Amino acid sequence: MEKTDYTTIQNVILDAGPIIHLEEIDSLYLLTDFERLIIPDAVWREVEYHSPSVFKYRDINFEKANVVFDEDILSVCKLFCLDTGELEAITLCSQYPDSILLTDDASARLVAKTLGIRAHGTIGILLRAIRRKQFTPHETMRKLKEIPLKSTLFIRRSLLHEIIEEVKREYGLI
Amino acid sequence: MENIMTNLETLVRETHKSETEVMALALQTELRQLTRELILGRYLRGEISRGEAIEAVGIDWVELAEKQRDAVMEDLAWAMKK
Numbered sequence: 001m002e003k004t005d006y007t008t009i010q011n012v013i014l015d016a017g018p019i020i021h022l023e024e025i026d027s028l029y030l031l032t033d034f035e036r037l038i039i040p041d042a043v044w045r046e047v048e049y050h051s052p053s054v055f056k057y058r059d060i061n062f063e064k065a066n067v068v069f070d071e072d073i074l075s076v077c078k079l080f081c082l083d084t085g086e087l088e089a090i091t092l093c094s095q096y097p098d099s100i101l102l103t104d105d106a107s108a109r110l111v112a113k114t115l116g117i118r119a120h121g122t123i124g125i126l127l128r129a130i131r132r133k134q135f136t137p138h139e140t141m142r143k144l145k146e147i148p149l150k151s152t153l154f155i156r157r158s159l160l161h162e163i164i165e166e167v168k169r170e171y172g173l174i
Numbered sequence: 175m176e177n178i179m180t181n182l183e184t185l186v187r188e189t190h191k192s193e194t195e196v197m198a199l200a201l202q203t204e205l206r207q208l209t210r211e212l213i214l215g216r217y218l219r220g221e222i223s224r225g226e227a228i229e230a231v232g233i234d235w236v237e238l239a240e241k242q243r244d245a246v247m248e249d250l251a252w253a254m255k256k
Binding site: 106109110120121123124125126127128130131155156157158159162163166170 | 214215239242243252254
């Protein structure tokens with residue numbers, strides 16, 4: 001598989017999860033590090049319903065996109081019981097080559113992997129923020145700790161603890 | 175603490191249970207969750223087999239833990255990339 005240069009990612013296709021979860025921990029602006037933030041129609045509606053404040057940030061330019069359905073992708077998504085938003089997000093990835101998908105849904109990530117689409121989630125964005133100098137390691141650790149308190153993202157506590165320990169190790173904070 | 179008290183009051187009001195009953199339920203739920211965490215953690219560290227983990231917490235939790243760990247590891251590799 002061809003390697004993607006992640007420092008020059010231009011198109012990011014968003015599922016609702018990362019948008020909502022990043023907003024819940026006041027970190028939505030981390031998304032401004034990407035060139036284009038593309039949201040499929042169904043996801044747009046979902047976010048508008050659950051977190052209408054998301055679209056009030058003037059510095060973050062989300063683009064709404066219509067999806068042209070593909071029968072093959074549709075059947076794989078149905079097999080994994082993905083909802084409309086995830087289905088549209090995955091389909092949209094096929095319309096934007098070299099894009100990455102941001103989703104916190106484990107099944108959606110599995111489907112993405114099956115289809116050769118690169119997918120990452122809220123945790124990835126928070127960790128990437130250190131490398132991209134948007135956050136210090138301490139800031140990222142603070143945000144990770146806020147997840148169970150402020151966010152609806154479900155992640156096992158022990159796994160979160162492991163990630164925090166990994167950040168400490170990586171950045172010599174132990 | 176204030177949040178906890180508000181939540182407790184809401185639960186007492188909404189469920190028509192006494193404060194003691196709600197507290198007992200909360201403790202029971204938390205203990206179950208902590209036990210599950212402990213077992214899944216032991217499985218992911220290779221201290222117990224997959225079969226033992228499934229027997230203890232069920233296949234759904236084991237699969238969720240595996241998927242979540244894989245996803246997080248991928249995110250870590252991506253994010254830490256120099």
